[in-house]
Amino acid sequence: MTVSAKGRYALRVMIALAARENTVPLKELAAQEEIPYKFLESIMTELVKAGLVTAVRGKCGGYRLANPPEECTAADILHVTETSFTASACASDKKDCPRAEICPTLPMWRALDDAVDSLLKQYTLKDFL
Amino acid sequence: MTVSAKGRYALRVMIALAARENTVPLKELAAQEEIPYKFLESIMTELVKAGLVTAVRGKCGGYRLANPPEECTAADILHVTETSFTASACASDKKDCPRAEICPTLPMWRALDDAVDSLLKQYTLKDFL
DNA sequence: TGTATTTCCTACTAAATTCATGGGAATTAT
DNA sequence: ATAATTCCCATGAATTTAGTAGGAAATACA
Numbered sequence: 001m002t003v004s005a006k007g008r009y010a011l012r013v014m015i016a017l018a019a020r021e022n023t024v025p026l027k028e029l030a031a032q033e034e035i036p037y038k039f040l041e042s043i044m045t046e047l048v049k050a051g052l053v054t055a056v057r058g059k060c061g062g063y064r065l066a067n068p069p070e071e072c073t074a075a076d077i078l079h080v081t082e083t084s085f086t087a088s089a090c091a092s093d094k095k096d097c098p099r100a101e102i103c104p105t106l107p108m109w110r111a112l113d114d115a116v117d118s119l120l121k122q123y124t125l126k127d128f129l
Numbered sequence: 130m131t132v133s134a135k136g137r138y139a140l141r142v143m144i145a146l147a148a149r150e151n152t153v154p155l156k157e158l159a160a161q162e163e164i165p166y167k168f169l170e171s172i173m174t175e176l177v178k179a180g181l182v183t184a185v186r187g188k189c190g191g192y193r194l195a196n197p198p199e200e201c202t203a204a205d206i207l208h209v210t211e212t213s214f215t216a217s218a219c220a221s222d223k224k225d226c227p228r229a230e231i232c233p234t235l236p237m238w239r240a241l242d243d244a245v246d247s248l249l250k251q252y253t254l255k256d257f258l
Numbered sequence: 259t260g261t262a263t264t265t266c267c268t269a270c271t272a273a274a275t276t277c278a279t280g281g282g283a284a285t286t287a288t
Numbered sequence: 289a290t291a292a293t294t295c296c297c298a299t300g301a302a303t304t305t306a307g308t309a310g311g312a313a314a315t316a317c318a
Contacts (some may be wrong), residue, residue, distance in 0.1 A: 001130060001131070001132060001133075001136075001207075001211050001213060001214050001215070001216075002130070002213045002214075002215060002216065002217065003130055003216055003217050004130075004304095004305065004306085005237075005306070006305075006306075007130075008217060008218075008219075008234075008275085011234055011314055012234075012311080015233060015234070018306080024189055025263080026264080026265075027263090033215075036307055036308085037308095038307065038308055038309075039306065039307050039308085041265080041266085042307090044265085045265090045266075045267085047197065048265090049265095051265065054153055055264095055265060055266085056264085056265080056315090057264060057265045057266075057313075057314045057315065058263070058264055058265075058313090058314045058315025058316065059261095059262065059263040059264060059313075059314090059316040059317075060263075060264080060316055060317090061263075061264045061265060061314085061315070061316090062265085063265090069281090074234075074237060078130075082130050083304080084130060084131045085130050085131075086130070086131060087131065088131065088132050088137060089131055089137075090137075103255040104142075104144060104258075105137075105140055105144075105203075105257060106286075108203060108249075108252050109132075111248060112245065112248055112249070115244050115245065116241065116244065117247045119240060119241055119244045120237075120241070123237050126235040126307090128234060129233075132281095133276065133277085134276080134278095135276075135277075152268070154292080154293065154294090155294075156292090156293085165277080165278060165279080166279095167278065167279055167280075168277065168278050168279085170294080170295085171278090173294085174294090174295070174296085176294095177294090184294060184295085185286090185293085185294080186284075186285045186286065186292095186293065186294045186295075187284090187285045187286025187287065187292075187293055187294075188285090188286055188287045188288075188290090188291065188292040188293060189287055189292075190284080190285080190286070190287090190288090190292075190294060191293075191294085191312080192294090210277080224266090237303045242316080
């Protein structure tokens with residue numbers, strides 16, 4: 001029920017990018033945020049694929065936010081990094097749970113997901129600067 | 130960020146106990162709820178220690194709720210079973226995170242914990258019957 | 259054109275956590 | 289006594305998370 005190191009790293013890096021205008025190379029980001037270089041590299045790949053970050057290859061390249069800080073929420077970021085970002089496995093994969101139809105707790109898991117999501121949507125990168 | 134099988138099992142068993150007046154032996158509970166006997170046994174031990182369930186040893190023994198169903202919330206149960214029931218490791222163990230003082234995201238993790246907790250407190254075992 | 263700097267891609271390894279299983283001691287109704 | 293039960297301690301398997309390694313592809317700049 002805890003956000004992974006990966007998720008916390010991702011959020012931290014996004015805040016770091018929000019604080020800078022130019023593209024920042026991974027080497028610098030990893031050093032500044034004290035995150036293992038190669039691990040961060042894999043995280044950046046995901047953030048790029050999700051459209052939250054823009055990558056510039058080659059010399060003088062690096063990463064920068066794809067959008068203004070106030071347009072990127074904590075929910076956006078964590079949905080990318082957290083493999084199963086839902087309170088209960090049942091709530092997301094209906095077919096995986098044969099009890100879904102009769103499960104008395106399903107409504108609660110759904111409500112919990114909604115509560116978490118709506119709270120995380122309230123925080124944008126701008127709020128962390 | 131997902132509630133473990135252990136947590137879901139615990140909730141299910143507690144609902145099952147809430148639906149019955151008498152003490153129910155583990156053997157029966159495990160069969161009815163289709164939960165591995167020995168795994169459930171370890172879960173019951175925790176629930177007993179937490180004071181949510183009363184155990185009766187010996188022949189004709191078993192488990193029953195320690196309190197009326199309307200007095201036991203989902204939060205009570207999940208706090209027992211989930212090893213780290215907090216959105217971020219930082220939010221619970223201050224000393225583990227050297228950045229706690231300056232961390233811009235800590236308030237959000239705290240708010241998330243509060244949101245989750247207050248929602249889970251709204252559901253009692255009675256609501257699931 | 260060559261070189262240094264950078265992201266991209268694929269595969270692998272290590273550590274931690276979750277999910278169980280096994281055997282037997284202690285307790286209790288009959 | 290005996291059978292049915294919880295309690296206690298240790299171990300093992302499976303899954304997920306965290307971190308590493310090496311090199312290919314792109315790009316700025318001399």
